[in-house]
Amino acid sequence: MxxxxxxxxxxxxxxxxxxxxxxxxxxxxxxxxxxxxxxxxxxxxxxxxxxxxxxxxxxxxxxxxxxxxxxxxxxxxxxxxxxxxxxxxxxxxxxxxxxxxxxxxxxxxxxxxxxxxxxxxxxxxxxxxxxxxxxxxxxxxxxxxxxxxxxxxxxxxxxxxxxxxxxxxxxIAEVLYTYSFTTDTPDFWRREHEMYPQHGGRFTGEPAYFKHVVSAGRNIMEMAGLTAKDIQWAVFHMPNGKFPLRAGQKLGFKKEQIEPGWVVPWQGNTYSGASPNGLTATLDSAAKPGDLILMVSFGSGAGSDSFIFRVTERINEVRDMVxxxxxxxxxxxxxxxxxxxxxxxxxxxxxxxx
Amino acid sequence: MIVPRHYKEMPQRYRLQGNRCKACGKVFLPPRLVCPCGSEDLEDYSLSWKGKILSYTIIRTPPTQFKYQKPYAVAIVELEGGGTVQCQVTDTSLEEVEIGKEVEIVFRKIFSEGEAGIHCYGYKCRVV
Structure with missing residues (x-):
């Protein structure tokens, strides 16, 4: 089904x-x-x-x-x-x-x-x-x-x-594969009653964001038997403009494959809405029927959920409705x-x- | 205590659920039991989320809950398909607020009850 x-x-x-x-x-x-x-x-x-x-x-x-x-x-x-x-x-x-x-x-x-x-x-x-x-x-x-x-x-x-x-x-976009990669990594947190979060500075990079995002991306592609050349578009969590481009590069994606969902330079990091907004922006712009989209989220603490979607003909019917x-x-x-x-x-x- | 009132008014504040007179077609929000035409035969009616500014005023000395939003406009909006609502104009510069301007109704936080009370959500409008 x-x-x-x-x-x-x-x-x-x-x-x-x-x-x-x-x-x-x-x-x-x-x-x-x-x-x-x-x-x-x-x-x-x-x-x-x-x-x-x-x-x-x-x-x-x-x-x-x-x-x-x-x-x-x-x-x-x-x-x-x-x-x-x-x-x-x-x-x-x-x-x-x-x-x-x-x-x-x-x-x-x-x-x-x-x-x-x-x-x-x-x-x-x-x-x-x-x-x-x-x-x-x-x-x-x-x-x-x-x-x-x-x-x-x-x-x-x-x-x-x-x-x-x-x-x-x-x-509009069929889910072909899902995968999750999660560990206990204290890279970013906010205690009860605190107004602002704390973070581990550079620790938020390699052991947190890149380890989880790259693992979740690489492992779901292996599970699917696909490489970056087989997937048209990729969306990675966007804490800033640089991280998703570098994560994509590590997985073999070109900047052009990430750009349709790379909203962060003009939108900022919308946290729980960051990779979801990247997926929406990709569906709204570049995605064509038959295209595959890789989406990899990242949440500090830390974990990544990855999805591979296949876009259907219906995208052309619904895109301009809103x-x-x-x-x-x-x-x-x-x-x-x-x-x-x-x-x-x-x-x-x-x-x-x- | 605002909780019971807010809870009771959710259908109209959240979903613009009013009613319409079956005799003369007039639309009401909040819903009424009797139409000014005398008819008591009214049916449920969901008002449109699109309309035009019928009239407005600028609030420069607001009530306490709104004091950090000043100055802001409050408009009477004539909705497509009948009915009017009175609401705050949001996401719009005061220079853009004009009679006849097209607006969309949006779902927003109207105010919060003090530091620890409930958040009261409802409708506002913004120039499209």
Whole structure:
């Protein structure tokens, strides 16, 4: 039985801050950031946006492309490290707002930047097992980097939603293979009640990101009996602009195979929505019927889920039904000063309301 | 305590679920029990998420929950297919807010109840 994505959608906010603006605040050289990390600007959530509203909009677009009744969806799983509540699911709000309740299974996932891919993995398995007809996976985040930390140049807002199903006439991208590679690697974390995450600096590179991403990519390709020459497009988790290009290079991919989903220089790292947004951007732009797409997520802590998809003819029917991610990234946007950004992100200590 | 009220109003605030008079066709959000035409025969109706600004005002001295968003616009939006909603205009510069401008309704956090209360979500509009 073929199982795959039958609807997908992405959303990023309209607000942006440029690398130059952050660099000017902290006395960094913006050219070093832009050249070293390949990060030019990032999305910033409006004051009324959070993981729930981003997940909602991505899911709404996915429903349009799927063309199904929301009440037929058996599960909604939202992966994020910035759920608005410590206790109370984001998924219930999104499901209620989209008219999916009450006969639905809901859970929120968390695994640093790979929680969205986790949700995809479980939704795929639900449909594959025959447990439910459709299941929706969302990766969305409004993550924070500490002021003056290198993460402040990358931590952005956005996300993607994918509906999995087995209706052959609806499948846009069939899942051919899945694989997971996970170890206990303390490269990045945030303790309870802490506002900003901590990370292991350079330790986040080789033993964390590259070990997991390259292993998950290499092993799934071996499992499938494929090489980088057999796969048209590749999406790797994008903590900055440089890492996914280098991971792709280690696996034999050319830059041109990564570029359709390489949104990070203009979007930033949308954490749980990073590799999902890369997949969406690839489906929105370069993917043609018959193409294979490799997607490898990465979540600190640490693990990678990898997928190989085969694109179907249906991509041409659904692509233009809703706004495409590249258009949202390069479309209407408002640039913030650092002061406005600090207010939007709640970085300023204020007196309590009286 | 805002929880019971927010919970009760979810259908209209989350999904624009109003109603329509079967006699004269007028659309209401929030839903009404009796139409001004006198009819009590109303049916459930989901309002459109697209419309145009019918009128607006700029808020420069907002209530406490909105004080860090000032200045912002509040508009009356005439929706395609009937009905109007009054809501905040978001993701839009004040210079762009004009009568007749096309807007889309978006799902947003309207306010949070203090430091530890619930987040109240609902609809706003933004210029497309």
């Amino acid at each position: 073929a199982v795959g994505i039958i609807g997908y959608g992405a959303y990023v906010p309209r607000y942006r801050i440029k690398a130059e603006e952050i660099a000017a605040q902290w006395g960094d050289d913006p050219e070093v950031i832009k050249r070293g990390l390949l990060l030019y600007e990032k999305t910033v959530p409006n004051q009324d946006e959070d993981t729930v509203t981003i997940a909602y909009q991505a899911a709404k677009y996915a429903l349009v492309r799927a063309g199904i009744d929301p009440r037929e969806i058996g599960a909604i799983y939202i992966g994020s490290e910035s759920h608005p509540y410590a206790v109370k699911p984001s998924g219930t709000i999104v499901a209620e707002a989209l008219g999916m309740t009450p006969e639905i299974h809901i859970a929120d996932y968390e695994f640093a930047c790979k929680a969205g891919a986790e949700a995809m993995f479980v939704c795929y398995s639900h449909v594959k097992s025959g447990n439910m007809r459709y299941a929706m996976a969302i990766g969305a985040d409004t993550s924070q980097g500490a002021p003056a930390d290198a993460l402040e140049y990358s931590a952005a807002a956005g996300g993607s939603a994918f509906i999995f199903g087995a209706d052959e006439d609806k499948i 706004p495409k991610l590249w258009d949202l990234i390069h479309g209407r946007k408002f640039y913030l000063t650092y002061g406005q950004y600090a207010k939007f992100r709640g970085k300023i200590h204020l007196n309590p309301d009286v």
